[in-house]
Amino acid sequence: MKFNKSIKSTAQRFSTLLILLVMVIICSLLTPKFLTPNNLLNILKQVSIVTILSFAQGMIIISGEIDLSIGYLAGMAGTFSTILYVATGNLLLAILFGIALGAVVGTINGLFVAHFGLPSFIVTLAMQTICFGAICLYTAGNNIYKIGNYKVLGQGTVFGVIPITVVFMLGMCIITHIILKYSKFGRYIYAIGGNKEAANAAGIQVRKTKWIAFIISGVFAAIAGMILMGRLNAGIPSEGSGYETDAIMATVVGGTSFAGGVGTAFGTLVGSIIIGILNNIMNLMGVESYSQQIIKGFLIILAVLFDVYSKKGKRKMKIMQTVSVSESNQSGK
């Protein structure tokens, strides 16, 4: 109960949500086309892939590291998965293969970052080119077409209306929430990101925890990649690039501290939707391309500014309370 309060104070949740609400109100005043069920589903559909990647990135950032490999990993795992599907026609096998690839890459990231202590920025940056090189070596630069029913992963609907990507996104949100809030591992990564030395002193296995975080991140990235390829109805390795920075942006707009130790799945979801709404409303309004980029940049800075100031002072206490020594000892050993 105490633990619950400390991870996310209601005020912290509220600030990002408040920005979202204000945006929705403003946007619906700007054009009647915004607040329609179709358009809202449209926005959710568009942000779903980057949001799943943001859950991965969020978890890593909370632990005090960064994972720049997720974009290219998504491109690689997604494309390899489509290749296997085209070859075998077995969707389940293709999905499991994609997930396995994600886990392998995550394990390698974790090996170098957690075990050998190399900076995650460099390791995962290097992993970008490894992932991209690996898939291009295999495909010789060609994309994969005619992927048949694989596209269900990205274009299917549930009950005929709700895009399947949105269902995936919400599912991953719940999984992330459960991991962060209710698992021992979740509490550990907050503790490590908040204060590594203290976490270590408290008996938390820092290396092992970080390693697991990278494996989860890899798996999430692979899942996002497979959904992306389904949505594109093709296996296109290069389409994954750039998602890593979009994911960082969504995570931070969603209230995750870049310094580590702070952040929630729910906040990340809201942050990602905020950015999605921004893109959507500017297209609905027909804002010119270059102006869009400037407006988007400034509004994102504003959103983060508002978020940071609205919860200033409440931040410090949270981190250290997150995993009190007694709690981790109780449940840990």
Place this chain on the structure above:
Amino acid sequence: MKRKVFSLLLAMTLSVAVFAGCAGGTADETDTGAPDAATYDSNDPAQVTEATDSDGTYEIAFLPTDMSATFAAWLAQELQNTVKNYPNMNLTILDSKNVLSTQLANLENCVTQEYDYIILHPLEPDAEAEIVDEYIQAGIPILMINQSDGGSQYASNVDCDPIEQGAVVAVVAAEKIPENGKAVILLGPSGNSHSIGRREGFKQYLFDKRPDIEILDEQIGDWEKSKGMNFMEDWLQAYDQIDAVIAMNDAMALGALEAANDAGRADGLTLYGVDGLADAVLSIKDGGLTATCVQNANVMAKTAFEIIDKVLSGETEFEKTLIEGELIDENNVDKWIDIHTENGQIQ
């Protein structure tokens, strides 16, 4: 102990990598695998002599932009096929991996190793023209392929005019888009010369000739399918009527098509792109994409080697040629499916 084993393993891996790299760097490398730029160490005398000690054969280097890009890979393949017709020539491929500094380093190494001819697939023709001219004057002829010559005086050039690429498709669009039709436009990266040229082609042969067509919106989709898809999803919400998608490449048009299909609004919609690679051709066959323009890498490679042959035999110093962009639509799509099946893009 653990650490020792690890460092031993690491050392072994590194040395294997070095050997593999050297093997890949020999001048008779012909497979499509992308040899590493680092392979070529200009300080290594064994390698410097490599390009010249051959028995009267001409050593030719090809420096593609990025072997992971479908067109560059296709072009490389066509060049490799064409070089077989010239028994006195040998082709080596050095990938630039879409990084200008890598391409410049490769160029420098090729000069150091005294290649007889360099085919440059420039990443930034305007930035590279000057150095290309310097190398040519120092005695190594260079041909710039698939891009403009960037103002280079002495380089040979084989390119496909981007304005024409747009124009070829624009002519079809001008016929097919209905009276007072409404169009959306997807552009390539800001400042990209091919995107600007193609857009100009569409302006001259579509929008200037059909002033009745209304442009609803025009956005930068960075050549990416997913961005074309996102923009189209938003446009379908914003506009009740969209008759045509004009995209500066096929990937963006195909993304827009996915969105239109998803929203059930693809009926009566025509979509135009440029590139004409496998994805586009298959889509035209399925009745998706309406028309595209292809830069025929096969013709490009053949033209390039005709020029190279003339230059190496002393017939001319350089030659600049524009090849024609070819229209692909429902009428000739089968021919292009065959071509792309033959070159391995369609399996």
